[in-house]
Amino acid sequence: MSNEKPFFMIENRGFGEFSEADDLLHPEQNARASGDSVTETQYFGFSVPEHNIHALCYLWHHPNLGTLTGGVWVWQGIKRGAVFAEMLDMRTFMNDSAIKDDLHHFTLENSYSVKILEPLKRFHMTYNDKARNNSFDLIQEAVSPIVMFADGNHFEQAMKVTGKLVLRGQEYDVDCYSVRDRSWGKPRPEDIMPVPPMSWVTTVFNDNFSINCNCTDQASGNPELAGSPFDVPEEKSLHGGWVYKDGQVSRVVKAKKSVVRDPESYIPLGVELDVVDELGREFHLSGKLISSCPWETWSNVNMNMSLMRWECDGHVTYGDCQEAMWGDYLNYMASLK
Template identity: 20%
Template structure:
């Protein structure tokens, strides 16, 4: 239902540990993307933890003017200790300055570095959760738009950052990338009073899940209809843009067009490809930036099965 306050609790947005009834692929992850059109600097990072497997993973990209300047992908990191308000792995430090509202992101690798503060511009949106089902069995998931200020340094050159961005936080359930037959995830900030999130996950040719939300500057509202026409190339392996038709629970309709993928950031999990495209979005006269994520399980011979 529509909300003007946080849907997630401080405990939801803290670090988590799997319980005795948790699944083998129990997962916790934090994802932060942002793009500054003034400096043309983009950053996407995801820190993931498969605690029951004793493994953590991280992908992090620093981009400038449509080019990847620095990237780190590591699928075999040790599980970081559970510290209150802090997560550290492979040179990345995420600090909870105020749960649900403010985070500090720091990173250093040679001549590349980042030190930014992420500040929420809306309450947190919490995906619906089945009643009576534990988070060990079914994941919790937070979405939120924010504003980012600080510095990103690439090859020793510091770039001032002052832009909008996004984040999500997932925990519990399982994250088995091989079960995601094909999916598209969209998020974008087109002002402090308008951000959106829309997802379609295909588990097979006849089964899909669609979920999302919109912030209108006053309320967070779930989306009741999500239609995504994704333009691709290379046999469906690379996203070029998207025409998204969305409807919120008050019946208001939105058309958001991903006009251009400025840079694509591919990560491979076994046979599953996850490709985060930093994208310029337009909705009417509004222009903003966000992510068009395109994912699929690669078929034998390297083909991509089309979405029904």
């Protein structure tokens, strides 16, 4: 088992510096990390909430192996598996020749393409599968500053997404908010992790108000964990989070989460999340399920990717609740039935 954890299992204790170069590859930082699982990623998402459509677009580089995983994934409603999605074109094993000229403008063999129009600010995304009448042409434009984590190996950013989506021949206008992220310079081990579910919650309510939080389940909100190996102290359950409001980014320092899940699929039907930022401001987020699809991102983990309708202080938006679960937790839950 690896002694190093991925960024999403490590508490972020502050913010770091960033530059335009952080939208490109990081060969020097990657070279300082060891192991086959050293990872560099680029993630973009989008949605059409009024039609229950959600999407994930990904580039996942293993520089020490010289391989890429990536592509596009768009689904409508609730699916029992990724392969049931209306648009699924994720390639697991590709050589990394597609990014030999860096990330300025790359195109994968499945036609998924991203062009940096303005570093840290604007991006053009396209995809075209004529055989299935699936395509999109989108602009992602930043509405918040880069939120760089303290170790300088991961950032997140609120985005406005506009453009066109064609899904199995049906055309949709895309006009939504999302949160993109990038990671590099750390391993992403595929070990079995004896931990409770981890949720990455993204909410962008408008150009000036966003909340992001990454935390595991807590027994206070999910009492079935009390006294079990998955009973994580509340103060250790928060791994990262931030608030962007009125032009200022602040760190989330406390989170309290309760999740109601479907007893068979474990998708989140509802989420109640209370966060406190370093300025002492308190926010209550309430989320209801709109769309969901599971993804075995690697064989030892299951991730339910869900679009939720979020409310906070009279604001309403649509954003992610991406949840990672490992086999130890799922077997424990099965033993309670």
